[in-house]
Amino acid sequence: MAQFGTEFCDHIAIARFENDAWSASFIEPLKPLSLHPAAHVLHYASSCFEGFKAYRWEDGKARIFRLPGHVARMQKSAASMRLPxxxxxxxSSMVIDLVAxxxxxxxxxxxxxxxRPTLIGTLxxxxxxxxxxxxxxxxxxASPVGDYFDCGTATLKLLVEDQRARTTExxxxxxxxxxxxxxxxxxLDAKEQYGADQVLFCPDGDVQETGAANFLLISDEEIITKPLDSTFLHGMTRDSILRLAADNGYRINEKNITVDELLELVKTHEATLSGTAVCLFPVGSLVYHGDEIMVRDGRPGPNTVRLRKALQDVQCGQAPDTHGWLTEV
Ligand SMILES: Cc1ncc(COP(=O)(O)O)c(C=O)c1O
Structure with a gap:
């Protein structure tokens, strides 16, 4: 399968907002957008987007994972960018019609x-x-995508960045x-200087997230992750994993941790990134102030593997959808 995000279905769903109202939506052949060079998005970055997946089960029907949650997050992003x-x-109906x-x-x-729903300012x-x-x-x-889990024993190396923030609060x-x-x-700096795959942004020592995924610490008993606040993206995968983990008897420990605490915790806890594209992806080591620190023994941990499978089983119909996360199409 082509590299993630480079292959597209030949149709999109599209709607426009003008004169204070949304038009009806249409399914149209995929083609370049016609955009005036003065379009607001090109100059003042008025845009937001979402990312989530639909799976085709053996019964031939599709299931969209956590559609209402992603729609709500898109609405929140649009409001924050002062977009319609x-x-x-x-x-929801644009997504469902396109998937159908x-x-x-x-x-x-x-x-x-x-x-990938996307909203852009065209004034x-x-x-x-x-x-x-x-x-x-x-x-x-819409883009057909393969499975990141194929990478077997692969782990990530993260640079712990305690000065620069990922974005503004x-x-x-x-x-x-x-x-x-x-x-x-x-x-890119972290890749060039340390061979790091991603940066874990920890401005002023506050462990937040990477450029495109949330960060979780997992032991046999508990999951530790930052409580929801305005500094990081509230991942649907994070939320799903926390709920499945609670169902499976893990203690959910949403608390702020410092870099010093992180460096202690990775002696005993697995570290993992969570996000739609990667599901759960294990972290093997952290680079901090030039030193590389192993996360436990540096290999993917059993709790990460177990929880990743629990989520994948719901998404693919191998386990019951007890939380009502799937929209059937
Ligand atoms: C910055 C950032 N954090 C976290 C996530 C994980 O969010 P989700 O689990 O909803 O995909 C993403 C991916 O969308 C992201 O871009």
């Missing part, structure tokens, strides 16, 4: 169809730096492109 907020019904039209293009589990006004975009385009792009829980632009430089 799409109705939940509009966005693409069922035959969804590869079998554990591969899936990655869905033609380069003088509107301090004004919202009163016009917008909302589209849903104001936009930390908003899924907007500017946040990824801000994290890109530090991530």
């Amino acid at each position: 907020v799409p109705d939940a019904d509009l966005l 039209s693409q069922i035959d293009n969804i590869p079998p589990p554990p591969s899936s169809l990655y869905l 033609e006004n380069i003088g509107a730096a301090a004004a919202p975009s009163s016009e917008a385009t909302l589209f849903v792009l 104001q936009l930390g829980s908003t899924k907007t492109g500017g946040n990824y632009a801000a994290a890109l430089g530090p991530t």
